[in-house]
Amino acid sequence: MFDRKLDGITRNLLLFVLIVPILAILALEGFSDGNLKEVITWIRSYPAEFFLNYILMFGIINIFYVLPKRAYLVTSTIFLSLFSCLGFISHQKLKVKGEPLLPTDFLLAKEAFGISGHFQNVFIFIGIFIIITIALITLIFKHIFKQRKQRYRTVVFVCSFLVVFAFYSYLAPIQNTFALQLISYSQSLNYDQNGTMLGFLMDSEYLKVSEPDNYQEDGINKIVQNNSTPSYPVDADLKPNIILVMSEAFWDPTLMKDVSFNQDPIPFFHSLQKSQSSGIMLSPVYGGGTANTEFEALTGFSTQFLLNGAIAYDQYINRPIEALPAILGQQGYATSAIHTYDNWFYGRQKVYQELGFDKFISKEFLNSPQYYGQYISDTELTNQILNQVKKTSEPDFIYAVSMEGHGPYSTTENPQNVIKATDSELSSQSQAILDNYANTINDVDKSLQQLIDGLKNINEPTLVIFYGDHLPMLGDNYSVYKEAGFIEQDGNSYQDYLNLHSVPFVTWNNFSTTVKHDLKLSANFMGTYALQTAQKSGSPITDLLSNLMQKGNEVIISKDHWNAANIPENTFSDYELLQYDLLFGKEYSYNLEPDHKPSQNVNYIQGDALPVISSVLSSENSLIIQGSSFVENDKVYLNGKEVNTTYSSPDMLRIDLPKRIENIEIQVKLTDSMNKVISKSNIYKN
Structure with a gap:
């Protein structure tokens, strides 16, 4: 008799505690992928991720196990149907917009309902499915619950509660323990690897942007009024082409004093430094995170005000932003983005529309492109830039992102290397990494010369700003930099921070008569500097930045080093508040300046x-x-x-x-x- 009761309890636990979460995951992933075979492949390829998704689903569903039997039955069925519905919605959004359902979709009603027209019938199906499933499960399993004891309910409830609490409160340690990777450059791949639930939860960590205590309309109005005009003169009649080239991992290795080279790796870049305005750009990232440097340069926003590790393109760009392309588009510019890599990387295909670009030419649109190593050569990027300038009658704003310099850099010496490090005490592997990098950027330097020579031949008033997105990752754990004496062993000092985030940049223009300047700017000031040089009007955020530059506050770094850099705590308080208003808040800024409120560029296309x-x-x-x-x-x-x-x-x-x-x-x-x-x-x- 006792054994039969125990068997009944065991069956209850297996059926309703263990099996229902598995069914929910299969439903969620199956609908999301549109193919159950893909789900099986995912489980085999990423067992740890599947296990964590299962544990999380177990906690969410079985926290209701403490309820009366019929209530738990109905609740489980609703969850099963709900996750099926969410999976289907995610699949439809992936087909329509190229990315799955994200946490930010629930913050924007227009995003959530904007895709509903593609699957209205599914809601009818889900409703019928819920009713039928409840009826069937009730009929088939109504006798199973009779033997369930309250103590088992309590145990399951406590376990489920602890699981949900652990995932909510200790997600970062869980990620570290299981070596989980948030794939920020592609949400589709992120969900493919981590699973829909876990990928969604990891993304949601970056939604915790708190509203500042002093965020009020009056305060924003005061900031806008105090920065209603830029600190530089504006000439409406002057409309030079403005070209920003962000060169992947471009850096000057001759800055390492303990290493010399048999010849200059970047001679043309150095020649421009002698005759044109140039300087140091403080990048917000090291070795990766290209999109954050791009975000800062195009929007004027600073990632130092965002959560550590956030990728702004991925988590925060979900409405039109008055970025450089939107600003210049309103002044008659043709605005183009060019990138010699996949259009979906970092979600650029959707972000560029929100930023106001007219077109986005990516890798997919290039005919038989020339490669350097495994990436498309910067020569192709240069050709695309020159073609755009030649074909348009309007002045051009072009934001070009290269790939040639992207790592990793081989630890084996390339026998075709011409440029080599000399007089150094580098290990053989570090020597090979540095030599391979130096020869790569030497080719990039030649493409820069090709660009400037081509623009001289076109002979239109033009401004070029050329800079790297971040320092290259030369070896694991800064190995090359450490061996070369460029940073200390721990790499955590203020000076090491500056060394690892300082990227040289150079400008060229054929219209300005101003004297050469040596500058030091963080990436978020680059767009404002471009507007200032071209004498173009800006936006509330760039006007504020121009006034900060006039006061000598043109560098913002990690708050961990503000004391070392002697930056007073309130230096950027107005800036941070205005950024919150424009990026997350109610956009009070546009109440005073309604003409600046951007709208989505409905004419945006991908391709030329x-x-x-x-x-x-x-x-x-x-x-x-x-x-x-x-x-x-x-x-x-x-x-x-x-x-x-x-x-x-x-x-x-x-x-x-x-x-x-x-x-x-x-x-x-x-x-x-x-x-x-x-x-x-x-x-x-x-």
């Missing part, structure tokens, strides 16, 4: 131009699609199905002649490596 089909001709065994703006990666879709496509030219594509050619529909689409359509033509019907 949208492909257009003008005609379709039959020739022997093929159909010839004629039009414009075709690229090599374009594919033709015949009646909705992809067909084998041959690229002939920007004006012509070819496909095999179908057996039937009546009533056909043809469209050209470009799909990225995440299988997301990022460009498509008109639909041509015969």
Whole structure:
């Protein structure tokens, strides 16, 4: 008798305590991936991540195990249905916008409901599913609950509560213990590896941005009024091209005093330093986190006011921002972003629209690009910049991001290396890393010269600001820097912080008569400096920054080093408050200056131009699609199905002649490596 009771209790625990969370995970991941086979592959590939997702789901569902049997049954069913629904929503959002459901979606009603039109019928299905599931489970298992004892309810409840509490309060230690990685450069990959629940929870840690105690409309109005004009003169008639080139991991290795080279790795960069304004840019990151440097330069916001480890593009850009492209677009500029890597990296494909760019030309749109090592050469980036300047009648604002200098740098010496470190006591591995890096940036330096020479030939008034996003990661744990005596052994001192975050930058322009300046700016001041040099009006945030620059406060660093840098605590208090208002708050700033409130650029496109089909001709065994703006990666879709496509030219594509050619529909689409359509033509019907 006792054994039978124990077996009944065991069955209860297995069925409703252990199995229901597994079913919920399978439902969530299955709907999210759109394929149950992918879920099985994930479980096999990332067992630790699956285990943590299961434990978390166990806690969430079974915290209600203490309820009466029918209430627990209904609650479990609702959770099962809810997670199915969330998985489906995430899958639809991934198809529509290229990223899954994120914590920020729940902060914005427009984001949450903006995708609902793609799956309205699912809510009817979920409702019916809940009702049917409750009825079936009640009928099948109604006798199982009879033997459940209160003490088991209590034990399960306490365990579940502790699980939820642990994940909420100690997520960082859990991440460290299990070596979890938040993949901030791609939320799709983040969820693929960590699972939907865990990836979502790790993202949500960065939503804890507290409202400042003194955040009030009157205070914001006062800040805006006190900084209503920039500290520099504005010339509405002067409209030079403004080109910002952020070169991946570009740095000057000759700054390491204990190392010399057999020849200058970056001779052209050094020649510009002698004749043009240049200086040091304090990067917010070291060795990675490119998007945060880009965020600061384009928006004027500082990541020093954000949570440590946050990637602003990923967590915080979810509404239109009056960034440089929006500012200059309002003044008649054509605004273009160019990056020689995947469009989805760091979510740039969506962020650039929020920042006000007209177009985004990424790796997918380049025809047979030249490579240097494993990345596209900066020569290709230079060619794209020059093409944009040549083809537009308006002044250009171009933000170009390179990839050639990206690490890692091999620990084996490349036999083709011409430039080598000499007179050093580096280990053989460190010597190889440094030599490989020096030869890479030597090629980058040649591309910079190609850019300046090309702009001289075009002969339009132009400003170029060239800088690296961060120092290169030369070896593990700063090994090359330590061996070269560039930093101390711990790397934690104020001087080490400056050494590891100081990136040289240089400018070039052919219109200004001002004298050469030696500057020191943090990345968040770079955009304001560009506006000042070009004498263009800015925004509330850039006007405030220009006044800070006039007072000599043009560098903001980690608050850990403010005392060492003699930065008074309230130096940037107005700046931090205004940034909160514009990035997270109610945008009180625009009540005084409504013309500055940005709207989403509905004309934003990916690629240089949208492909257009003008005609379709039959020739022997093929159909010839004629039009414009075709690229090599374009594919033709015949009646909705992809067909084998041959690229002939920007004006012509070819496909095999179908057996039937009546009533056909043809469209050209470009799909990225995440299988997301990022460009498509008109639909041509015969």
